[in-house]
Amino acid sequence: MRGLQLSLNKGQKLRLEKALEQLESLSSKANSDASVIVADDISVNYEDAILKGHGTAEMDGRVVATLCGVVERVNKLVYVRSLRARYKPEIGDIIIGRVIEVAPKRWRLEINFSQDAVLMLSSMNLPDGIQEKCIDQLHEQNDNLMNAVQALFLALAFQRRRTAIDELNMRTIFEENDVICAEVRGFQHDGCLHLQARSQKYGKLKRGQLLTIPPYLVKKRKQHFHHLDQYGIDLILGCNGFIWVGEHVEVRDDMADDLSDKPEQQNVKSLSTTSDEEVEETYTPLDTRQNICRTANAIRVLSTLGFMVTVEVIMEIVDLSVSLNLDVHEMLGSEFYVIVAEKEAERRSLSTKKR
Structure with missing residues (x-):
């Protein structure tokens, strides 16, 4: 959210600032124990023979942070993970x-x-x-x-x-x-x-859009390949900040296919003309192209606001734009940015109260 530049009127600016302040307060409360800045002490148990990792140093018998970030612990290893790296x-x-x-x-x-x-x-x-x-x-x-x-x-x-x-x-x-x-x-x-x-x-x-966002906004998970069946598109969240939104492509596993009926499949293929195959390969339906653009714009909004980009949040933004009857290009308007920030602040506030 740092360096956010949008052409907002006075009312939209006040609403956005209020939502961002609420999000920042909720985030600081959640990470108050884990967040550190340079020279902050890191509480450790010396009896466990800890290992000092990246972002830590020993000074006067204390373990201090050498950069701003979140303290992470893996068994005996203690290190600081930078938030914007x-x-x-x-x-x-x-x-x-x-x-x-x-x-x-x-x-x-x-x-x-x-x-x-x-x-x-x-x-x-x-x-x-x-x-x-x-x-x-x-x-x-x-x-x-x-x-x-x-x-x-x-x-x-x-x-x-x-x-x-x-x-x-x-x-x-x-x-x-x-x-x-x-x-x-x-x-x-x-x-x-x-x-x-x-x-x-x-x-x-092929047949899609490549988006570039800050890598720290992509959370590493077990699954980075997603098929959005209701929209007929594929979504690949690259850990390096490159995101692909494109037409769905069926993945064929040659090692698992039963190839005993392969000659019959070849006979069927030979009946189709070359021109038909080329048209089928290069043509993407209009509805699919609109879904690709709508999903890509949802990712652009999340990236501009500095929110974590996950498939669940992306789908919420897409469904929100559909419920508001917004065209694809209207998702990049200032009002939609404010609405998304307000919805995210409301969602996090409710999740905090449930705890």
Whole structure:
């Protein structure tokens, strides 16, 4: 909420200031024990042989904070988590990036970090065409054999050594400015941040919007992929502050599919014309596009106000705009910002009273 700049009239400004003051008071009461500033004492039990982590230091026999934030404790480790910090990658993080360079055997991605990330050709699945070609060869040999070893063969196809042909065809998979979803693998011996995309849910993102918000507004959870069934869209909350809102895409798991009826599926596909396939792939219905824009505007409102961005809060904002009969562009008006702040202050106040 710091640096909030909106064109408000006098009444809207007073209402917004009142709502923000209420939110700040509720937040300070909730975090009074955990919040610290520089040189504040951190209460610890020295008998437990604590470990002093990031943001802490020992001074005159006391443990003090060296930055502003919230005190976190993990077993014997005590550290201070900064409230407004840049994105710090952790292994397993779901991130969204944009390809900025196609290099030998790797793609270089911009991920809203102090350095670019690297996605190696060997760290992702093979294109569907290669998988299907391998499966067809087994079908031609023996159907019974296919049913017996299809899982093993597919696993070997996914993990096989990449060849010079694969390297030459890298631009057919990803090229510059493509938006990609991947997982953080970790920092390797060369000092680069490496990514991996070894699942069908990762890969190129199409027909949607890419939003950039401060990374500290995205709370890390077990699930960052969300399918909003009522709106027919997919929502991916990247831990690095990149958020994707796009048309729903069915994720097909090749390892789990029953491929015994594959020839019949190929016959059905051959009946459709190429032009129909191209139109179906590039066309997004008007209702879906409006839902994408409405959800994206809800995220923009939350980011501007400095509220945590979760799928539950996003859906509340979208439903609020629908209940008020607002058009998509009206969600970015000053009045809607004030209404959202007032609703959030009311919701937190009620939750505090219930406790």
